[in-house]
Amino acid sequence: MSRTLPQSPYPRDRLKPRILHLGFGAFARAHPMVYLHHGLAQTGGDWGVVAARLNSGIEALSALDAARGLYHVAEADGDMTCLHQIGTVIGTCHPARDGAMAVPDLIATPDLSVILLTITEKGYCSHDGNLDLSHPGVQADLAGNTPCTAIGTLVAGLRQRRAAGHGGLTLLSCDNQPDNGALTRAAVVGFAKEQDPALADWIEAEVRFPSSMVDRIVPAMTPESYNVIKGSLGHADKNAILCEPFRQWVIEDNFVGTPPPFEAGGALLVKGVQPFEDMKLRLLNGAHTTLAWLGPFLGYETVADCMSDADLPQVLRQLMLAEQASTLTLPEGIDVEHYADELLQRFTNTRLQHKLVQIAADSSQKMPQRLFAPIACNVAADRPWPISALAIAAWILGLRDLAPIADPHQTPLREAAQQYDPVAAVLALPGLVPDALRTNAAFMSNVNLAFAALARDPRAAIKQALLED
Ligand code: NAI
Ligand code: CS2
Numbered sequence: 001m002s003r004t005l006p007q008s009p010y011p012r013d014r015l016k017p018r019i020l021h022l023g024f025g026a027f028a029r030a031h032p033m034v035y036l037h038h039g040l041a042q043t044g045g046d047w048g049v050v051a052a053r054l055n056s057g058i059e060a061l062s063a064l065d066a067a068r069g070l071y072h073v074a075e076a077d078g079d080m081t082c083l084h085q086i087g088t089v090i091g092t093c094h095p096a097r098d099g100a101m102a103v104p105d106l107i108a109t110p111d112l113s114v115i116l117l118t119i120t121e122k123g124y125c126s127h128d129g130n131l132d133l134s135h136p137g138v139q140a141d142l143a144g145n146t147p148c149t150a151i152g153t154l155v156a157g158l159r160q161r162r163a164a165g166h167g168g169l170t171l172l173s174c175d176n177q178p179d180n181g182a183l184t185r186a187a188v189v190g191f192a193k194e195q196d197p198a199l200a201d202w203i204e205a206e207v208r209f210p211s212s213m214v215d216r217i218v219p220a221m222t223p224e225s226y227n228v229i230k231g232s233l234g235h236a237d238k239n240a241i242l243c244e245p246f247r248q249w250v251i252e253d254n255f256v257g258t259p260p261p262f263e264a265g266g267a268l269l270v271k272g273v274q275p276f277e278d279m280k281l282r283l284l285n286g287a288h289t290t291l292a293w294l295g296p297f298l299g300y301e302t303v304a305d306c307m308s309d310a311d312l313p314q315v316l317r318q319l320m321l322a323e324q325a326s327t328l329t330l331p332e333g334i335d336v337e338h339y340a341d342e343l344l345q346r347f348t349n350t351r352l353q354h355k356l357v358q359i360a361a362d363s364s365q366k367m368p369q370r371l372f373a374p375i376a377c378n379v380a381a382d383r384p385w386p387i388s389a390l391a392i393a394a395w396i397l398g399l400r401d402l403a404p405i406a407d408p409h410q411t412p413l414r415e416a417a418q419q420y421d422p423v424a425a426v427l428a429l430p431g432l433v434p435d436a437l438r439t440n441a442a443f444m445s446n447v448n449l450a451f452a453a454l455a456r457d458p459r460a461a462i463k464q465a466l467l468e469d
Contacts, residue, residue: 015049020114022052024061028118030241030243039262052092052094072233083229105160138152178281181212189203217349225242225353282369285369291306291316325340384468
């Protein structure tokens with residue numbers, strides 16, 4: 001079944017450059033833009049978006065310009081495909097095409113009110129919640145005049161904005177990080193302090209950094225997904241994106257001035273986001289990362305393939321309810337069993353073709369919040385965590401035995417995984433494992449046992465872990 005909603009439910013000629021989206025990739029198209037689209041349809045307004053990227057993706061932005069910013073989102077599940085034409089984007093910006101200072105210049109324009117970020121976990125150049133001053137990109141940005149990192153670019157823009165005498169704005173992170181607002185604030189203010197303490201003070205006083213929990217499964221596009229869209233639409237759209245129907249956005253209500261109409265588009269504005277963030281990061285993303293590394297040892301390539309396995313759905317349910325849920329302060333009114341079952345149902349969506357290698361990418365940036373932090377809670381409370389141990393073991397075995405997968409720390413990780421004791425060598429790398437865990441003998445021994453069992457016989461190791469909680 002296909003359905004096309006009426007086009008342009010809001011006058012696009014009223015839209016002004018009020019939102020900058022930095023890191024405009026797949027997720028940006030299918031999540032924040034969809035909220036804004038529905039919000040504008042409800043309330044009207046002038047909240048137009050400039051889509052920007054800093055490194056790759058000039059062609060993608062230019063293709064969007066050629067389509068006057070219009071593109072389609074296809075929400076797909078079972079035999080249903082629901083198409084929306086999104087018209088929130090009014091322009092694009094890329095430093096390599098528009099000039100090194102094009103993004104900072106835009107940040108200094110008076111209409112700009114909100115900057116959305118989807119720059120991936122590694123884009124924050126942070127370590128333990130603070131700016132990593134040893135990061136080569138940060139060092140280069142601090143030494144030079146034209147910034148390359150997202151954090152250096154934001155600070156350059158805020159410096160120009162302050163000099164122009166405009167007020168502050170809101171920087172809203174939509175990346176999968178715990179307390180992503182505080183993380184963004186620490187990175188931006190930390191960078192500014194290195195350059196100009198007065199600017200850092202101005203940012204602390206004038207700029208707001210709400211945290212947010214974002215959820216919608218949006219896999220990278222494939223030739224097949226473009227074909228699905230062509231089939232439903234009747235013509236090709238190279239700017240289109242295919243995703244699941246589900247979407248959720250919980251945003252800390254902490255904006256400079258009036259927020260864009262995200263709430264009218266379905267977002268929840270709340271005082272405290274952390275319970276939502278932790279629940280989603282540990283249950284959904286923790287389960288994703290577990291599948292991403294266990295799945296290949298059973299011959300699977302996608303999340304939906306894994307869900308057809310005889311054991312993996314039970315592995316995930318056990319991880320979510322027996323290991324992760326007990327580490328959480330749940331948001332009020334949440335039935336965690338219902339939440340877990342809904343996640344498992346979402347994972348069975350065969351229309352998505354969500355590749356395990358995509359989820360496995362950048363695992364060094366994902367493991368701490370998805371698995372190590374909850375393991376630390378379980379170790380401290382003396383609760384079993386056999387599935388989490390298997391997930392960590394699968395990662396280390398995968399680093400040793402599978403084809404390389406993109407990660408900013410790929411070289412040291414793969415070198416460590418080739419050592420005589422791969423578990424000890426990988427887990428000793430800086431910035432991964434909380435100190436309290438690294439020195440805990442039971443933690444190391446559990447991961448070692450899981451590693452040995454998995455290397456011997458993956459199916460038997462999984463069945464054994466299922467018996468242990
Ligand atoms: P994508 O690969 O389509 O886009 C990634 C964007 O991040 C690109 O614009 C790229 O230029 C930018 N980027 C990458 N490395 C960067 C760096 N070091 N500095 C600055 N910018 C950088 O990926 P997608 O799907 O848009 O996901 C992006 C992020 O959105 C994820 O890492 C995650 O934190 C968040 N997210 C994604 C979801 C999904 O299902 N795709 C769901 C929930 C959150
Ligand atoms: C995934 C997420 O790639 C990954 O690491 O776990 O992008 C996941 O699809 C989203 O967080 C779902 O909201």
